Amino acid sequence: QTKTMLAIMVVLLASELIWNGSQYNKTFPAQLIYRETLTTNFLKNNIGQYRFLVAPADFRGKAGAIIEDKIVAPPNTFLPYQLASIAGKNQLFPKWYREIAALVEPQNELSHIIFNQQQSPIYDLLGVKYLLTKEKKEVLSPSYQEVYHNEGIRIYENLNVMPRAFFASQVKVANLSELEMMGEDGFDPHTTVIVQTKTIDPKDISVPTSADQVEIKEYKNNEVTLQAFTIAKRLLVLTDTYYPGWEVFVDGNKVELLRVNHAMRGVVLNSGKHQIKFVFWPSILSKGLLIAAIVFLGLILEVLRVSFRRIWTNKSLTRISTEN
Structure with missing residues (x-):
C-alpha cells in the first residue's frame, strides 16, 4: 500500500507540474524567431566555408549608449543561421585567438571580440569573405567589391580572402614569438606562415603550384575531413583555432599537429594524395569515459x-x- 500511494503521489505531482509549466514554457517554430531575410539568404547561398564580419561592430559597450545609424547585427546574431563570423561574444575565447584579433585593433572587452576597422590583412588570413556594414558606411577600397545592398545593409566581398585550408608558400620559424613576427609591418599572410617548432626545415617547403590541391570534404564541430594532393612536401594550414585536444590523422595515421600563425592548425604532408582528418578528442574525455x-x-x-x-x-x- 505504501508503494502504491507513493507512486500515485509522484504521478499527480508530475502531472500538475507539467500542466502548470506548459502554460508558461510555450514552444514556437524556430522560423518565427529566426526569420530568413534577404541578407541571411544571400550569405547562406554564397559564403561556403568562408567567414564574415560586421564592421563597425554593433556593440554598445556600456548600457544605455547610443548606436549611430542602423544596427546591422549585434554579436552572435547569426549563430542560429550557422554562419561563421570572426567576431562575437564568448567568455571562453582562447587567449591566442584574442591576441591575433588584437593585431587588428585592441580587444578591451572581456567577453567580446569585436572589430570596428573594416580592412586588415588579418581578415584575409581569417577567411573573411564578406564584410557587412551599415548603409551609410561605404567601403572605398579596390580589394572590396560591393555585392549586395538591401534592407539597409551593404555587403562587400573581400577579393583578397584566403581559403580556410591552404598550402604555405613560405615557412618561417619564430625565434621568439610568432605574434611579434605577425605584427611586423612586412608580414604578409598570403605568402608566409609562422611556426614555433623546429621539426620543420623551411627549406623543405617550396611554393605550391596549380597542381597542388586541397579541399574540405566534411566539416563538423569536432571533426574536419580534407582531401589533398601535393607534388612535393607541403605545410597544410587550416585557419581554425588551435586548442589542446585536437589531433590530426593523415591516411589514418596519427601525425604531429602543428600550431601555426600563433593560433591555427597545421600539418606537414609528403607528396601524393592524402586524406587528412582533424579530430577533437582531448585526453580528459578518454579519462572520463574510462x-x-x-x-x-x-x-x-x-x-x-x-x-x-x-x-x-x-x-x-x-x-x-x-x-x-
Missing part, C-alpha cells in the same frame, strides 16, 4: 551481488522452513 565505464561496471557487479545474495537468502529460508 572512469564512467569503471563506475558502470561496478554498479552492475553490485546489482548482481545483491541479487544473488537475495536469491541465496530466499533459498536458505525456504530450506529452513521445509526442514521445520
